[in-house]
Amino acid sequence: MIGRGRFFQRAELDPKWPICFLIIVIGMILSIFEGSLGLWSALYGSTPLLSLIFLYWVALHHEKYVLLITGFLIGLTSDLLFSDLIGGRATIYIAVTFAMDWRRQKLLQGDFRDIWIEFSVVAAIVVCFQLLVFSALNLALPSLTPVLFQIGLTMALFPIGYVIMATMSNTLQRLRTL
Template identity: 25%
Template sequence: MSYEVYFQKARLKSYLSLQVIVAVSLFGMLLFEDAIATLDLFLHATPFVTFAIFYVLVLFYPVALPLLSVFIITVLHDIFATSLYNSQTFAILVSLLIIKRLINFPEQKEFLEIWQGFVVAILIMVSIEVVTFMIWHWSLMNLQGLLFQIGITILLYPFIHVVIMRLAQIFVESAER
């Protein structure tokens, strides 16, 4: 029995290198999102592309992106990008955890259900951020930019889903080999 357990452990693959690569890439992606916010087209309202990638990876490939990675990426980004306001980490973690509980066995779900789940996740995330912001600053905020961000992200989701699923398939399979 003890021999079996010993060899079972020895056979396990480590996903650490994959997780580090994914985390660094996603952090770079978040910074890129900030960078394109300077363009006139997106001023202050870039689509939440990185959040969409978080969603796909956490649901379908949790080995590539554990919640600890999400936490580290978003904390670093919160501190760098906003400096004064750190609710993004909490909002993203809560929305991803709720969605993980709501969608069991995502591989067996229709794409439409996954898309609906994304809409729910993004609404939970933004609602938490908006409520925290309003309590913190005791003022109503301008929702125009946020609604634009949410709308564009929801429309972009199918493209992001297809691209990330294919890329993740390649990387996770090569890590498993």
């Protein structure tokens, strides 16, 4: 019996969904790597925000693959690993994804200095939001030295991560055209 109704048609999947899923998985793996960096005594309490660097770069250059749920799931993974307020980092990562939709065209028309300055502002806002949430919940202000170290280290690692991800993206594009 050959079915001819709508139930027997082949499922048509949107080809961008596997890539969206892969971006979420890579972001979660980077969040896990951030957690492992937090076990080092030099970076305890001030790990660089590698998942933010990844989310920012992907939202800037591959916007069609970044959904709001992407920022939420990457942030939620970080919240669970770092025992922060559940949803604190996820909320600010959603805001970063939304802000990238708003600022993307201006950043792509500028040079790398503009992108780096904009990322530095975003990283400072993310860390200040986390500081504000922590202070509101615990009614205490933590030491600002690790916070400033985290912002500085994240800003210093951004160009390195940007070049690595751009190189990998260009290599994959070349392999795809072969």
